[in-house]
Amino acid sequence: MFLIRLKTFIKSLIWHISNGLPKSSKDTIAHRYSLCIVCDSYDSENKQCSECGCNISDKSIFLNKLAWADQKCPLNKW
Numbered sequence: 001m002f003l004i005r006l007k008t009f010i011k012s013l014i015w016h017i018s019n020g021l022p023k024s025s026k027d028t029i030a031h032r033y034s035l036c037i038v039c040d041s042y043d044s045e046n047k048q049c050s051e052c053g054c055n056i057s058d059k060s061i062f063l064n065k066l067a068w069a070d071q072k073c074p075l076n077k078w
Contacts, residue, residue: 004053005048005053005054008052008053008054009053009054012054012065012068012071015070015071016070019070021068022068022069022070023060023067023068023069024060024066024067024068024069026060028066029058029059029060029064029066029067031078032066032073032078033056033057033058033066035073035077035078036049036056036066036073036077036078037056039075039077041075049065049074051075052065052074
């Protein structure tokens with residue numbers, strides 16, 4: 001699972017950098033977070049998505065897919 005998460009993260013990071021590192025607003029992060037934590041694919045123990053392996057947080061930090069404006073949910077929920 002670690003290698004899959006690493007591959008997904010690197011792919012997302014390259015896309016994010018090539019798009020100029022766009023950031024999501026706090027409202028967008030909160031909205032995405034509210035959708036993720038009720039999703040069947042949310043792993044509450046590890047605080048990550050079991051579909052893509054990304055960390056899920058309501059914080060506006062760099063290693064948070066929800067905070068990257070150019071990212072999307074692998075299940076098209078946001």
